[in-house]
Amino acid sequence: MVSLENLRRKLPSQVKFSVPFSPRERISRFGDEGRQDNGKIATSGHLLLFRDRVLAKGYWKRVLDEIKRERKALPTTFDKKQLAKIRQERVRWEAKTLKPWIRGSPEQKQEFRNLSDVPVKRIYTPEDVSYLNQSEQIGLPGEYPYVRGVYPTMYRGRPWTMRMFSGFGTPEDTNKRLHYLLEHGETGLSIAFDMPTLYGYDPDSPRAEGEVGRCGVSVGSLKDMEIILEGIPLEKVSTSMTINAPASVLTAMYVGVAERQGLKPKDLRGTVQADILKEYIAQKEWAFPPEAHLRIIRDMMVYCTKEMPQWNYISISGYHIREAGSSAVQELAFTLADGFAYVDLGLDAGLKVEDFAPRLSFFFNCGMDFFEEVAKFRAARRIWARVLKDKYKVKDSRSLLLRTHAQNSGASLTWQQPLNNIVRTTIEALATVLGGTQSLHTNSYDEAWALPSEAAATVALRTQQIIAEETGVADTIDPLAGSYYLEWLTDEMEERAFQYFDKIERAGGLLNAIKTGFIQREIAENSYRYQQELERGDRIVVGVNKYQIEEKKPIDTLKINEEAQRRQIARIDMVRETRDNNKVEQALNELRKTFKDEKANSMYPLVKAVRAYATLGEIMDVGRKIFGDYKEPPIL
Template identity: 55%
Template sequence: MTRKLIEQKKKEWENSALKKVLDKNPERKECFTTNSWLEAERVALPPEMDERQWLEKIGFPGEYPYTRGVQPTMYRGRFWTMRQYAGFGTAEESNRRYKYLLEQGQTGLSVAFDLPTQIGYDSDDEHSVGEVGKVGVAIDSLRDMEILFDGIPLDKVSTSMTINAPAAVLLAFYIALAEKQGVAKEKLRGTIQNDILKEYIARGTYIFPPQPSLRLITNIFEYCADEMPNWNTISISGYHIREAGSTAVQEVAFTLADGMTYVQAALDTGLDVDRFAGRLSFFFNAHNDLLEEVAKFRAARRIWAKIMKEKFRAKNPRSMMLRFHTQTGGSTLTAQQPDNNIVRVTIQALAAVLGGTQSLHTNSKDEALGLPTEDAVRIALRTQQIVAHESGVTNSVDPLAGSYFMESLTDKIEEKVWKYLDKIEQLGGMVPAIEKGYVQKELQDAAYRYQREIESGERVLVGVNQYTIKEEGQKDILRVDPSIQQKQMENLKQLRKERDNNAVNSALQALRNGARKESVNLMPFIVQAARAYATLGEICGILREEFGEYQEAVVL
């Protein structure tokens, strides 16, 4: 469409009708921006594009470049997977919470591990003091996994595990558990997060330096390509980057740059792109600026499709599809007037659905105070169910497409993401960009600016810096029993007594030998150690000795 006449008419409108109003009633602000400081036009115009360009940029769902979604029918076919991240305390307690969530209509599991598990320490390690069972469930060995999934057949659920540095170990526990349940590996469905680069940037549960970490990741890609065709081998995550304070543009840019690093690492080991790329998945955040978030998801899909097709020469369409999980924004929740968080989560859930997510976690209203209670989790799940069944936004695919503002915002985000990707390439890729502190600095400047705006009152947070009330004391906070560490320690002692320690030692020795040869895929060795009931800390301990540990580049 050419816009000559429209632009001329717009000028006339600005000089007459608009001017009259502005003269009398100036707007609330000089400049309107999105949550991430992208300029928001007062009135967007139809984009300048012909039919061919429309087909190339927007097109149809399920077709390249997937701007409108990765499937032709989206939620008309089936809703997203409702997947609440959960886990705390012991495996028994978490198992009860999973069964509760499944009874309430949740359609997938998502395991939260405690910090010692995420960093490869057993519950009896000196580093684990105070942290056992706190932010997730404590898993020390296959024995804990048996309890965690007791009564949950692994061929009937899809399980997502938020595990990164020791992802190979938890995957091995899961495989060994499936063997015990009599479920074939090929049937297992689920995801491991397995995204180490964002741990260096934003999340902090790293163990090894980048190179051996990338080796473990590509070992998993290769192993699963052969043995576990339904497993998502990685969930390349922008979520935590955004939580750490990045803008929406940075969230997409850094995540896709991380993704490119993993693809390149796998190609470097000789894997064919279409053998593994179809199992890559992504994980994004959904914040409160509804339109910006929807545009972000659409832009991310379009950019990834181009990268996979043009840079990495993927041939299989599945390799080009950005499939993603979304979690609503934890950092947007307020400790003040926590009921208001239900409303925030609703807006964010809508953004994720209007943006075409494949699965969704909605946060509970009490998560600025601590772990969510069962009641709060139920409301969060009901929020998704209301969006799915009652809001009507699921009836049409990509229903915001063609909104002048939506398309222009999608283009704007895309353009700014490409600029970041170019810059990161100039720095030699994501690993050097992280080691130099560039990524962290960019992110922190945005986080600082954002918080400054809240402090100055320029940015309104309802219930925090405006519309405050005298708060009553917090109630109904879920507390983790502090005796859990003791319990886990006793279980470990028992385990070390009962298992065949010769089998453990020889499995660990084989793993050590494998680790010393770069070309060896470590997955079969780790699975063997898992079967023998070697603990997480023992397996990671061997790898720590062989690979060394990452030291944070502290950037302020």
């Protein structure tokens, strides 16, 4: 296989490589024109300490060596006599049964590898996991190291939250869809925002033209959020908001809606994504340089710890890293590396880990390699608990829990033969449940064509309900535990993740690994490898490179109302005309001063600005003028 490194040697020096599927490349109108990188204000004080703390000074290499020693340890589960007998039986089987069979019916491939390029053996036996110590390395549900689940009863106590990612068009459109899903059994809300909102632009910005309401709901001010959540009692439902660069603004808007419902911030349950590190790695939807965004996230951590104790203020997201082309191992490693960086950030804000760790949540992808995905969730819980207990000296058990939302892979869905995507979604959802997720979004079969139609979204929700109610997989906890292959693969993914932690440290720490493009290059290499496998036919995707058929557009898709942009512009004009503009200017001036003073907390003036109906774009423009922009390095 030709590697990216070999291609670089052959191509002219001016040819650049970048991570595929970048929204910044797709929507050029959100580009960097007219903006300068003058983000010096956010690069002092706490964040210099943060950058230094990320350098773990040999910790990751030490633990990696410990893991390798553990996997070579003397047998614990099986004694030597048992293992010798098992080995003898395997050798006999290979000679007497397997070898004659293969002569007449050879295997399909010389070598089998999973999607992370990990070799997969023909058969796994106790020999492969003889080192395992049940109590120390696996444990029991609700107990360290939480491999078997974060709660003692898991789904026997309550099923996972069925949280469907929803949002399109105008706030009225999205409000209608949210009510529809709640009426049909959804147990938690998850709001998707359009591209202008994700970047922090108002719907009447020239950069928003043609994108308003297309890939999510348009939000320009508190008025829009009030309409989205109209008729939904926020004290009874938890809401997840997939928003990053302007996460603090949308959190303030949610608080504003709650206040109008007579609630206090402390009453609110939900999650805001706010994982800006993965934006620089994968999704590319930032507004400021990394240090400025991290300072604002620090402010959110302090504010929410005090004012919103039930609110999960960072959802550390591997999903986008995976969709950018990473392997499951890379998703595991880079997501947890981001998580440890946010722990460092909280410490540098003066918080104790026990104050904020229970409010950090995770968001993982789930692809089509079934056992790899189950192993990934199990390994993630053990790594998180191990590092927080060992490196950060955390004793509170609640702070050791890795709680996660999951969504099946959008990249695995195909526009060819889209009804096949129902099967893919079902398999991926089942793997996620067997991996022990706390909440789940199942993609709709039409998402390779458009945003989900109401009918397709219903099928996606019913998929979860059928798994929960009809299959029996939720009746016992971690039912695949004890599989020799699964336990070996869980350990293998853990070891490979620590190899990446060590590489990140040697690259100068996480921020430096991002700024120099190390992580992005690793993802690009893996994405290229996978694409080559598809094109050679080594990796099969049904309907794409095998079992193709000629087909016309086979399904009806959701049509976004072309009036969405006009309506949103009219609404934001109305907001500007009817609000008290003196209050808005005072609030924005206070925010401006706070942004310039790194020791101040920007969340309090931000909430004031939102209450006064300052628009999303007005608030974000204050930051743009102070912090400047960030240009990522070319991925060479």
